[in-house]
Amino acid sequence: MLTFLWKSRMSLSTAPTSDGIAQPLLVRLEQHVSQARGLLQQPQDAQPSSQVGYLEGVWADWSGLIWLVGWMTEDAVVDRPVFVLDTARHAAGVAVSFAPRADLGPDAKAFVAVLRADWQAGSDLPPQLVFADGSGRFLEPVRPWPVTSAEAVLPIVRDILERSSGPHRAAMRALFQANRLRPSGDDTLERVQIDEVAFLPGFGAFVNGWALSPCKRAESFVLKAGNHVIAADQLSQFRFARSDISQTFPNVAQALESAAFVTLFRGDLPRDAVERLTLKIEWDDGSSTIVSVPPAMVRVLGLTVPLDSIRRFYPALEAERFFADFAYRAAAQARFQSSGVQGYDINPVASAVLLAAPRQRSDIFLLFDRAARHAASLPVDWGLAIIASADENRGLVLTLFAELQRTASHPCSLFFMSNAEPTSDVIDEVAAKLSCTRFAWVDGNLSLTARGWHELGRVTNAMVLLATDDAMGGDTGPGWELHAFVADISEWRRIYSLAPPQIGGVRLPTQSIELPAVTHAAEWLQPPLGSPFTLKINEAARRAHG
Incomplete structure (x- = not known):
């Protein structure tokens, strides 16, 4: 049964219309x-x-x-x-x-x-x-x-x-x-509304709303999340006008100029605590108002909403004092979310080629076609593992994987990412499930050349880059990016522990690390471009990592 609670329908002339706009x-x-x-x-x-x-x-x-x-x-x-x-x-x-x-x-x-x-x-x-x-x-x-x-x-x-x-x-x-607000039945004059809360695990919560009184001014804010109590970061707070709520109180034009607020509460809040939020507004006369934050108002940055949605709170985010720490925590959260993988069909091997599936259907066909054609050049103790997103292409991946298993002369395994794109953050867990001690990794926007496939099992260094050809036919040579490489799992774990958290996979921790490279081993399927905001997050996270 669908039930509504409302007061008797207002006449056309008495319904609030925000200065006649509507x-x-x-x-x-x-x-x-x-x-x-x-x-x-x-x-x-x-x-x-x-x-x-x-x-x-x-x-x-x-x-x-x-x-x-x-x-x-x-x-x-x-x-x-x-x-x-x-x-x-x-x-x-x-x-x-x-x-x-x-x-x-x-x-x-x-x-x-x-x-x-x-x-x-x-x-x-x-x-x-x-x-x-x-x-x-x-x-x-x-x-x-x-x-x-x-x-x-x-x-x-x-x-x-x-x-x-x-x-x-x-x-x-x-x-x-x-x-949208039902008139209050109590005698208090203060009105407080929480419009949205954006939560970043490990960093804190951003709160957007407004507080209005006909005779007071909101001075400070305190957030309670479960048993955690956090005062607002005053240097990250700003106030602005909300003329759209002028119907709440008439004749308070000056109060409306600073009624709305955006403020940051810094703290490592547990995930379950964000469903038990209350906000305390302290007025300039020493009194206070406490409001509960409905869980439906809370969003988790990078999980339920894109990271760049925080720009609605802070348009000049990169200039804020907290940006470096925010970027580091955002990258760390992305690394954590990208590290989980589900094994669909696991066949343990001593060494494995880990192939991240592309997003484009045509590139997925190309991935499986080249894997089927070149797998024979691998040493006998190597296997193939496909890591794919469990998205609209899942059925296609399953069909092509079944064909690869039927025709390939090496063990084949399949893994799915449940809530992220496959990046090099999954390597450790996939290698553990395969029980392999050596592996090759290839990003989803790359494809190995015939030379790359031929050299995979023949290089013996602890870590070797598989250098990519650029769009003009040259070779990028070794660099910070780890789009394609061969490594011992022990060396990879050492590098991973030193590398700064990044969105989109691991980069070498410093320029001082020099690795040998196999030239002309891979080619781009599409440019490795991130959004401008993601690039700024990654750059700030590297600087914060030191």
Whole structure:
């Protein structure tokens, strides 16, 4: 049963509209509701083939507006009359803003929608949203029903609106900011809202929100995470204006100029503690306000959101005093996440060629084709091991691996990464599972040449680079990068213990380490380019490592 808690529906003139920005949209939604009422009696044939997306979240704000999130085939029509179907059909008007979402096809996008409807609380079934244009197109609710709590839906609405486009974006943002908070029933005048918390294991938590009072100013902040109590880093804190919350208190224009805050709490917080956060705001008169942080507001950098999303908190992140330590911890977290691997088919060998699978399907075919053709040149005590991501190419990897096992004259093994791309951080665990004492590693953006395959089992040094040809036909020679090499496992562990943590795999710890190299042993499938932000993280992490 889908249930909403709301106050009686507010009239069009009394709903907060953030200085009238959203008033034209509200008027348009009322017009669509009236139009939908006139179409209620007309037959609507919603066939399964007419489904154009899913409702994943539904939430009613205190003014009576209903917010929807989900995904659908992108539509040029951004507001329209619709019907809400549960046990009956209800007239409604809806406006939509779209934003990209990586897991969807090219014609589909995430959406946030605001709905004004005759639909009342206490529905017996999750709602279906049918377009009132005679096409029969509809949005199906996810089963068993969409999420409905404010803690779950509000962060999704805010995120999509931040990234969305379209003519109604500004009006929808104004409505969301004005109506998302239920008026408090207590007598306290202070209002505090936590918008988002970004957590980096080993480093600390960033908190974004606002604190407002008609007669006080927020002076300092203290975060409690489980049994850990951390004061805000004052040098990393900044305040800014939030005119969008002017409806909270009227006639406090000067207070609004510094109501919003972003602040950092430095500390090695345990992962489970971030689900038990409280924030204490200390006001300038010595009083304080304590608020709980809903777990749905917390994001883990590098795990549930990209690292560079922290730029929404600190646009000039590289200039912040904490950046070097942040970079080191971010790289260390990436190394930890990239070190776990699952063995799918393990066949122990004394020596092994460890091949990271590329992301492109055509390059995956090339990897297995060259492995099958050149494996015969390996010494008899060598085997092959493929390390791949458990992503959309998993089925292809399994099919090609089965064929490789059938045709190769050497033992073959397969490993999958569950939550990261395969990098050289997995070497130690893969070698341990294979019980091998010597190995060759090849990154997923490289392919060994015939010369490289021929030399693998013939070099005897403790560690030898497999030098790559560049795009112009020259050879890069030895360097800091460890994209392809042969090594004893003992030597590799020594190098790994000295190397700074990096995003994307291990680099040699210092320029003073010189290694022999096999020239023309590998070639690029694609340039080894990281994002500019990742490169800055890695450079800062190297400097912090010393």
